[in-house]
Amino acid sequence: FFSFSRLFEDLTMAATLKPYLNAVRTTLEAAMCLENFYSQRVERHLKPEVEIRSSKEVLFAPLEICRNDREKVLIEGSINSLRMSIAIKQADEIEKILCHKFMRFMMMRAENFFILRRKPLEGYDISFLITNYHTEQMYKHKLIDFIMEFMTEIDKEISEMKLCLNGRGRVCAVEYLKMFN
Numbered sequence: 001f002f003s004f005s006r007l008f009e010d011l012t013m014a015a016t017l018k019p020y021l022n023a024v025r026t027t028l029e030a031a032m033c034l035e036n037f038y039s040q041r042v043e044r045h046l047k048p049e050v051e052i053r054s055s056k057e058v059l060f061a062p063l064e065i066c067r068n069d070r071e072k073v074l075i076e077g078s079i080n081s082l083r084m085s086i087a088i089k090q091a092d093e094i095e096k097i098l099c100h101k102f103m104r105f106m107m108m109r110a111e112n113f114f115i116l117r118r119k120p121l122e123g124y125d126i127s128f129l130i131t132n133y134h135t136e137q138m139y140k141h142k143l144i145d146f147i148m149e150f151m152t153e154i155d156k157e158i159s160e161m162k163l164c165l166n167g168r169g170r171v172c173a174v175e176y177l178k179m180f181n
Helices: 004-031 093-108 132-137 140-178
Strands: 063-066 072-077 081-087 126-131
Touching: 004 063, 004 072, 004 081, 004 140, 081 140, 093 126, 093 140, 126 132, 132 140
Parallel strands: none
Antiparallel strands: 063 072, 072 081, 081 126
């Protein structure tokens, strides 16, 4: 059924989400100029500089984009890699548990997502690591589109899981309380 209040809620959320996502997209486009860069310490080693942090001159200043105090993105760049960490909005304990379980489920399958890190940065829920190999093998704009789609859909997924959980809890409570009638 159609609900005007739900439509209004979606429009206002989209209005506040759009500038945030535009800022993240623009920053990713600027930071994703990655190139091959061998280690300055070990000959012929090609490691993501944003992870090993061996040379300060090849690291870019980290940038944090915040939508509110609970939703933020940290983008750390270097000459050959980019790490993006996302903190997802979690309004209550149920959303915290659902977010933790969902992110754990995804990180256990990180090899299927190529750019997903197995462990997020402290204070964030999920992290992506994009290296120069990823930008050479995949289209840069498609990588950015994937991350933007992920950021827009993750809130919806967690909200849907919360609604399903509440519905199942309600059914269980009704069935349980029928025993006392």
